[in-house]
Amino acid sequence: MRKSKQEAAETRQRIVEAASSEFRRKGIGGTALADLMAAAGLTHGGFYKHFDSKDQIVEESLTLAVGSLVEAVESKLSSASGDRGLHAAIADYLSIEHRDSTADGCPFVALGSELSRSSDGVREATTSGFLNLVDVIAARLDGKSPAAAKKEALVILSTMIGALTMARVVTDPELSASILRQARKHLTQ
Structure with missing residues (x-):
């Protein structure tokens, strides 16, 4: 029976x-x-009815994950005015909960090294999503020219991604928490 x-x-x-x-x-x-088909409750054989390749599903799933991340950051940014919204977004991203939520967390952290070796299409989707997030953060940096806000947003986002990555990598829970705490402190001063 056809669907x-x-x-x-x-x-x-x-x-x-x-x-x-x-x-x-x-x-x-x-x-x-x-x-991934089993996780979707389906058999492996049906994959190619929906996708041409693994790269295609990587690209689409990455786009979905980045879209969710952007929505979460935008929600935190709009939760308060001025710097308070930005600080809330940074605190949420650099939290123990986000660190421990690998399946629902930041795709740049979870997949960064693999994405850098992926196909051009996957890397283009990564770049587009990253720049979208940069623009969302830059839009909240009041009192700066658009170019200066974008440069600062690049530093903020790169610091957040790097700190979360290292907080996941290290084996010492106290060091992990300290990495997150110090990055939050640095970005919200």
Whole structure:
């Protein structure tokens, strides 16, 4: 029995959502197509009915993950006016909860080294998502020219991504918490 176009679209979206979490949890190389299809509640054989390649699902799942991250940052930014909104976004990103939420957390942290070796399409999606996030942060940096705000946003975002990455990498829980705390302190002074 053939599925309707709507059912096929819903199935495809379910696969993208499952892949987004699985890739962040296990890495791109560590996630077989069978794994992500199982996470979506489907069999491996149906993958190629929806996607041409693993790169295509990586790109689409990355776009979804970055979109969720941008929405979360925008929500925190708009939760308070001025610097308080930016500080709330930084505190949320550089939190123990975000550090420990690998499957739902920042895709740049979870997949950074793999994304740097991915196809041009995946790297373009990564670049686009990163620049979108830079623009969201830059828009909240009052009193600066657009060029100066963008430069500062690049530093803020790069510091956040680097701090969260190292907080996940180190084995000492106290050091991990200190990395997050010191980065928050530095960015919110």
